[in-house]
Amino acid sequence: xxxxxxxxxxxxxTRRWSxxxxxxxxxTPHGLVRLIAKGAxxxxxxxxxxxxxxxxxEAVWHVRETxxxxxxxxxxxxxxxxxxxxxxxxxxxxxAMLETLQKLLRSGEAFPAFYxxxxxxxxxxxxxxxxxxxxxxxHFLIRFSDELGFALQLERCSVCHQVPQEFxxxxxxxxxxxxxxxxxxxxxxxxxxxxxxxEYRLLTQLQRMEYPAPSVPELPHQMHRIxxxxxxxxxxxxxIPLELNALKWL
Amino acid sequence: MKALxxxxxxxxxxxxxxxxxxKKTATxxxxxxxxxxxxxxxxxxxxxxxxxxxxxxxxxxxxxTETDPCPICRDPLRDKSTICxxxxxxxxxxIERTNEYKGLYxxxxxxxxxxDGIGPEDLRxxxxxxxxxxxxxxxxxxxxxxxxxxxxxxxxxxLIKPLNIKITRLARGVPxxxxxxFVDELTLSRAIQSRDEL
Ligand SMILES: [Zn+2]
Ligand SMILES: [Zn+2]
Numbered sequence: 001x002x003x004x005x006x007x008x009x010x011x012x013x014t015r016r017w018s019x020x021x022x023x024x025x026x027x028t029p030h031g032l033v034r035l036i037a038k039g040a041x042x043x044x045x046x047x048x049x050x051x052x053x054x055x056x057x058e059a060v061w062h063v064r065e066t067x068x069x070x071x072x073x074x075x076x077x078x079x080x081x082x083x084x085x086x087x088x089x090x091x092x093x094x095x096a097m098l099e100t101l102q103k104l105l106r107s108g109e110a111f112p113a114f115y116x117x118x119x120x121x122x123x124x125x126x127x128x129x130x131x132x133x134x135x136x137x138x139h140f141l142i143r144f145s146d147e148l149g150f151a152l153q154l155e156r157c158s159v160c161h162q163v164p165q166e167f168x169x170x171x172x173x174x175x176x177x178x179x180x181x182x183x184x185x186x187x188x189x190x191x192x193x194x195x196x197x198x199e200y201r202l203l204t205q206l207q208r209m210e211y212p213a214p215s216v217p218e219l220p221h222q223m224h225r226i227x228x229x230x231x232x233x234x235x236x237x238x239x240i241p242l243e244l245n246a247l248k249w250l
Numbered sequence: 251m252k253a254l255x256x257x258x259x260x261x262x263x264x265x266x267x268x269x270x271x272x273k274k275t276a277t278x279x280x281x282x283x284x285x286x287x288x289x290x291x292x293x294x295x296x297x298x299x300x301x302x303x304x305x306x307x308x309x310x311x312x313x314x315t316e317t318d319p320c321p322i323c324r325d326p327l328r329d330k331s332t333i334c335x336x337x338x339x340x341x342x343x344x345i346e347r348t349n350e351y352k353g354l355y356x357x358x359x360x361x362x363x364x365x366d367g368i369g370p371e372d373l374r375x376x377x378x379x380x381x382x383x384x385x386x387x388x389x390x391x392x393x394x395x396x397x398x399x400x401x402x403x404x405x406x407x408x409l410i411k412p413l414n415i416k417i418t419r420l421a422r423g424v425p426x427x428x429x430x431x432f433v434d435e436l437t438l439s440r441a442i443q444s445r446d447e448l
Contacts, residue, residue: 088408091404
């Protein structure tokens with residue numbers, strides 16, 4: 001029995017397989033899928049230029065249970081996000097998102113809503129000339145935590161249930177909750193991560209936004225600290241250490 | 251498999267480590283070697299040994315060579331003001347075949363690829379920057395027309411720009427996807443002639 005699937009997909013990773021074929025890893029509404037694209041490297045292959053990392057494509061593949069690797073039979077380019085490719089920061093951020101997906105998702109888990117979100121995010125990042133690209137990465141990491149079932153609880157202090165007024169606030173990666181400056185003392189030996197007022201406001205605002213926008217308050221000085229903090233939260237819940245190679249370009 | 255002599259099993263295993271060769275093909279190749287006349291088989295063994303003992307990297311451009319510096323770096327007729335940056339030594343071969351380019355080369359040893367764990371420190375980028383003396387007037391980025399190749403090009407362009415050296419890349423005639431290896435000679439030679447400034 002074989003079943004044909006036709007689906008939009010983001011190309012996450014490709015590698016050479018034999019003389020002229022490629023193994024492609026796709027993020028689709030059906031989750032992560034690994035397929036073999038026969039002859040993809042040949043000069044006359046219809047896959048040429050389509051199976052490139054970052055591209056959104058429409059893919060057709062056949063599923064046969066008895067086969068380990070399924071075969072990609074057709075691929076058409078939907079969007080190549082040219083303005084992401086032309087910009088080093090945007091490319092690094094997009095790669096970082098793909099890297100996160102590849103490291104944290106197991107194949108077989110379906111994420112239709114998250115797929116739609118990510119493609120929109122790429123489209124916006126592609127066109128956006130104002131918002132610092134790293135905000136897109138943070139927005140993605142916040143949404144991804146949410147999707148995996150451990151959303152950040154930033155709005156109110158988990159002890160007094162008030163909107164924090166005193167800073168810094170303290171964030172616990174294990175519960176995803178914040179404790180305001182009034183309720184926690186920095187001397188406590190708990191695994192809290194300190195968030196300054198500017199960092200806290202930025203994260204809560206990003207979490208409320210459907211997509212990042214240039215109206216976000218000014219960027220904190222230590223940008224890597226926020227990325228590190230969001231990655232730590234994800235790593236804590238998935239038990240997978242996350243060091244994103246793409247961020248080393250920045 | 252137990253039925254096969256140990257030595258033959260070892261040869262099958264060695265062949266199956268080569269790219270694109272599965273167990274079946276490896277077995278066929280091993281039996282073929284067994285049937286070859288002795289002198290031919292020994293020639294194959296010697297060629298492999300020779301490659302591994304005599305071929306090294308040029309200490310200037312990192313091309314593979316039997317002499318250091320390589321013949322291209324030593325050639326007084328080559329234009330020392332232009333460096334063409336490629337991902338691998340095979341790409342040099344392709345560009346040399348077009349007879350279109352008379353400058354020097356620099357082999358990066360790959361392209362940036364975060365999902366394969368290849369970062370800037372894994373490529374010969376520092377070595378490239380060290381070669382960019384005032385004598386160098388142009389750097390041609392002849393990386394593969396792939397997402398990783400493009401990303402590497404913009405990464406390098408950002409590092410080289412402040413040095414006031416002209417940066418160019420192969421013209422758009424090279425189709426996106428895969429590698430230079432699959433681009434025909436004529437297209438490649440045109441792409442070198444009409445390279446774009448970055
Ligand atoms: Zn409180
Ligand atoms: Zn050399």
